[in-house]
Each structure stands twice: as C-alpha cells, then as structure tokens.
Amino acid sequence: MSAFILKINGDTRCPGGINIPSSIQDWAHGDFFTKRITPSPSTYADGKNGPEPEQGDRVYIWVNENGKDSRGGGLTAVATISLIEPETDRYRLKLSDLAILKNWIGMNRAYAAFPSSRLVNELKRYRLERIWALGEDDIHTIEALIETAGGLRLGTDIDPISEALLQSSENIKAAIVERKSALAKIRPGQAAFREAAIERHNGRCVFTKTSTLEVLEAAHVIPHTGEPQFERPDNSLLLRRDVHALFDLFLLGLDPVTGKILVSPKLENSIYAKLQGRVVDHKLAPAALSFHAEQFSRVIES
Template sequence: MSDINRLVTFVYDWMRSNGCVEIPSKSANSNRVRLDAWRHVTSQRPIGLEQQKTMVNFWLRRSDVPGSLPEGVKFTPKSWDGEKWSDPEGNPDVRGAGANSNLLHFDGFEGYDLVRLGVREIEEAQTILDAVFDTSSSVPSRKKAFLLKVNGRLHCPGNICHPASATEWEGGEVLLHDETPRELTGEGLQEGSEIAPGDSLWIWTHEYDELVPGRGLIATAEVGAVGRRAAEQTVTLNNVQLLPRPAGFKDGFLETTGSALIEYLRSSRHRRVYQMSEQDVTAIRNRLDAWDGEQSRRTEAATKHLSDWDGLISQTKGDVLSELAERAVSTRKPRPHQHAFRTALLAAYEGRCCVTGLAISEALEAAHILPHTGDARFDVVENGLLLRRDLHTLFDAFLWSINPETSKVVLAKPLINSPYREFEGKVAGKLAAKQTLRFHYMQFKKRAAERDQETA
C-alpha cells in the first residue's frame, strides 16, 4: 500500500472510530474533486476531506483550527466574502473550480472563513484530528445536549428571529429562564443538569408568536460563556449551524420522530430549557436526514427547468413586450396556474422572500420575471421570484432588478436614498434562469435611461 493510501485509510478509520458521521452532499460535483465532509456528533464541528495525489487536505472553519500545528502541515487561509471563498490577498477562486467552492454543497461551511491544512503524514493527521475534535484526553466526554425553547424576537441574539446566516447569531447571547433545565424521565419531568461551556444546543423558536412567528427547530450551537443578566440566564452561542430546512409542528416535520421529548412538547410549548437524551438527539438527527431528502426531492421537482430559454424568449418577445406595457398600467390579474406557480416558488425558496428572508407566507407573492403571456411555460421556478409584496410591486415597475452575472440586487435612482437602500448589492434569485434575469435587467436599464431623460 502506498503512503498516500495508508494516510487516506487512517483518516477515514479515525473519523468512523471517533464519533464522526458523513455530511450528505447536495451536489455530485464533490465526487469529481474527491471531496467529502464529516461532522463530529458531539461538538457538531465539520471537516472537509479532499484527497490529493500526495496529501490529504483538511478543510476547517478558521475558528476550529488548533492553536499549534505540526511543522510540515501546509496552512492556506480562505476568506468568505458573502458569496464565495477567496484568498485574503485577492485572487478570488472561480466558483465550481475547486474543492473549497464545492464545500457550499455541504452544511456547516457557508458563511465562515476557512483554512486548508495540507497533511502528508499519519502522525500529522492524528495530531490535528485529536486537537480539533478534543479526543486526545483520556477522560470520557461529558458534554450534554439541551433543547432551548425560546421566542426568537425576544430571546435570541440581536432579537433576530430568522437569521439569514449563522454569522448573525455567532458569538451572540440567547436569554433563558434562570432555572435548572428539565429532563424527561420515566417518572415524568425532573430537574436536569446545569448548562456548561462546551455543551451542545438545539434552538427552537416559537412558531405561534403572533408578531414574528419562529420556524421551530432552526439551529444548533455550542455553549460558550454562561452568565446572568437580571432574572435571566445568558448563554453565548459558538459554532452556530443553521439547519438546512427549519422544522416544526406546523409543517408536519415532527409528526413521527421517535423522540419522547418532542412528543412531550406537543402538550407543553412554553419557553423552557430541556436536557436531551442520546435517544432524543439520535431520533431528531435521523428525522432531519430523512426530511432533508424529502424536501430536496420536492424542490428538484419544482425547479425542473426549460432547456432553451433563449429560444422561448425569441419566439415570444412580441407577446412579452406587450405584456410588459400592460403590466405598467394595470393591476395584477389572477392566472389559471397561479396557485401551482406560487406553491412551486414557496417550496423552492423554502418559504422565504429571496431578498429580505421574510418567512411570513401571507406577506409573500410569486413574481414572474418575464411577464406571464398566457403560455404555461412561463409558470416555472426559473422564471419566478418569491418576494415580499412591496418588492414585487417595485420589481414589476423596474425600480429594481437583479444583475444576471452576479445575482445581486440593483436599485434605480428613486430607491437609492430610500429605506430600500439596504437591499442594494444583496444576493437574490439564485434559482432563476440567467436569460430571464438578463431580459428584466436590460428592461430595467432601459427604463432608468428613460427616467434620466425625463428629468434632464
């Protein structure tokens, strides 16, 4: 067996023997670059493993890298710019060209600065893995898991109920009742253990808050500092990971979980901290994996795309331009397939406005990028955006658009000095076809030029 094969065998044996599980990929691209990712079940820290001809690259979040490294390990930092990773000095990597961009297809990496560690020796690999996942100690891990049932807009970091990325909660404090967590036992609800640094957390935001409803189970984190503020306990959140798809009672996710604690929550949905058993954690993880697959299949079915948007646009350009003129002077008309179109967009964008992240379905609308001409081929996700109602109106009026090359929001002059300026440059509409966005963007630029002429 060659040195590299021995190293690869050691690394994967170590992962399986030390409480790590493989993270499923959302894309087949990772196979091409021989990349996979794993997650430690206790700390929830992820690691990407990339096989090279003479080494194995460990991809770690910058905050998870040990303070000291073996001398022969190659250290390469990568900075997150809000959309992709690039070298800190510049020279951005091209999306899809390497292993680091493919890490976007695994949960736990997006939104974090990364470090690539090039490892050639088994001893180097063991030193790093022991340090990252804290397994070098002979003392068995006593880390515990807790479910935090909180009101997102009152108790979560920054009063943010629906974080758009993990960084919005990372390092922030969540407020808890200053009481001992409860543990569900055979005798009922009993006092559990105190929360301590290093423990793992599952965060559940109330779904039934009338002002800003939460989305149920939304994130995991690691306990940092634990403190007090007046009559509340404070817990700092480290290594925050948003679940790929938040899940609660409303959407049917928790109909069958096998978790006694979740079953108990059906009859007691108040704010409280619960200590979780290993069976609870395992049951919820298994259900999350199954749920992710179910939702991915639904999204894939909703986003099946047309192969020739250029041809369709060319064939129907006259009808499209005519509909654009009518759109400017009329209110929106109900369409025969409007409900199916909206349902597809809600599934594809996971019930969130693709610009603001708002998750209140009553305030969201299905917006056509190319106006609907009566042709059912326009009622697909690639020609749609899920938008907050006011943004839909402004989009139809060409007061903002999306740059098809960058997927970033561009505002017209009338909005630049308005409250809408916060959306300038925001990435949106990634599920839309470039051709449909390009058509709208060109019309947007044309209308901007016309407005400039009128005011000259």
C-alpha cells in the same frame, strides 16, 4: 458534556430579534438568551429535573413558531456554548460552532416524523419557553429529525442570495425607499425578468391565480439594486399589479415556514383580507423569503 434544546422566543432571545436567519451571519456575532427557572434550570422529557447548561455543552436552538414574542421556524440550529452567564430570570449565552439547518423543523413536522417519541410529545404539549435536557435517546431523535430535513447547512454551502444581501444592505435600503415612489421606471433586463417569472409561475398570479398576462407583473422580493443575484428567478414572484404594489409596501407577505399569505392589519377591512392564510407555491429562495418576512414584521410593528 450535556445536551439541551433551548426553546426560545425569537423576538426577545435571538440576536437582533431575528427569528429566522437567512444565513449564519445573522446569528453569528450576537448573544442568545434563554429562560432561567430555579431551582430546576432544565427538564427531561420524563419530568425529572435536569442540569444547568455549562460551557462546552451542545445546544439545539428551537425558535417558537408563534406567540406574542415569536414567529420562528422551530428547530433551526445547533451550536456549542462558549460562554453562559446566569442573570435574574434568564441566561445570556455566546455560542460557537453554530450551524443552521437546511430546512427548519416545525412542531407538526417533528410530530409527523416521530409521533411516539416522548420528547416530541412533550415539546408538542408544552409550547412555551424552556430548557429541555436531553438523554441519549432524545439526542438520537433530534439528530434523526435533522437528517430527515436535509441536514445542516455547511460552511461551504454558501447561499449566493444571502451573501449578496450582506454586501448590498445599503443599496437595498435605498431601493426600498425608491420603489415606494409612484414614478416607476423601465429598467434594462426587466422584460427578461418578467418572462422568467411568467414561466416559473405558470403564467398565474402566485397570490390570486389570475392568469390575465396584461395585469401581471414580476415582483422582486429583495428589491432591484443592480446586484445580479437579485435578478435570479428564485427572487421573483408573478403578481397581479395591485397585489404587487401592496407586496412591495410590505402590506402583504408570506410566512417563511408555512408558505401562507400574511395580510397586514391595515388591510383587514379590505378585499385583500380574504387572502390571509392562503397557502401558495412561491418557489422562492429561503434568503429572499426571510428578508421579506422580516421587513413585513417591521412594518407591522412600526
């Protein structure tokens, strides 16, 4: 049995184009694709040609962090190849025993942890798609990286927000449409949700640091549907009223890997453009953060 890193672009190679899975279900039932290069299907860190991946091989999935077709988190999951089919310029793969990391490992984090690793240096040097064949030392490095990042998310580590997302998908779609309406309604429990957000975020707008409470609102990152899991503090941001409106419209967002503010191109000539790239302490659940990031990307692409 061999082991590989599948370094791929998320938009075109991951199931459903999901770069950062909020739960294992996001990737569990779709096909993966990876670049096929002939005559050498894989490459070792020392530059030697590696073998072709086969059924039963172990793979580490690395979704490129940025680029034309990718906005992933880096090292994201491990799995076993259950089926692999060569196509003209790619492989189609079905994976089993899929396990997602508790915390993604981006290139900067990997290099900071193992700056002398030949594998990590080669990954840093060559940022494009490739299948990397792994020797024993390389496997030890990758496993150590996973351990330092908190390990794998086990099947018993069920994220309640992720589960609620799966069960409430239709209600969420309706809630997104509803909150675009100018007719805001006061909901039962809204005052308590706001008080919890004020306490969690120290009475300041997460994006602008504004501390005037009269203009601050509690934002549901996953929209309010009545689902109790979406009323948790880790699904809330405290935002200035105008920023809240733009966040709800997915014109402002957050990078789920870096925590940096994202500004839609539609706002590039506005006063909000200066928020681009600002790092914030959002305190959000990973599932909530991933949900909003996916919606933000879809709005940009639409």
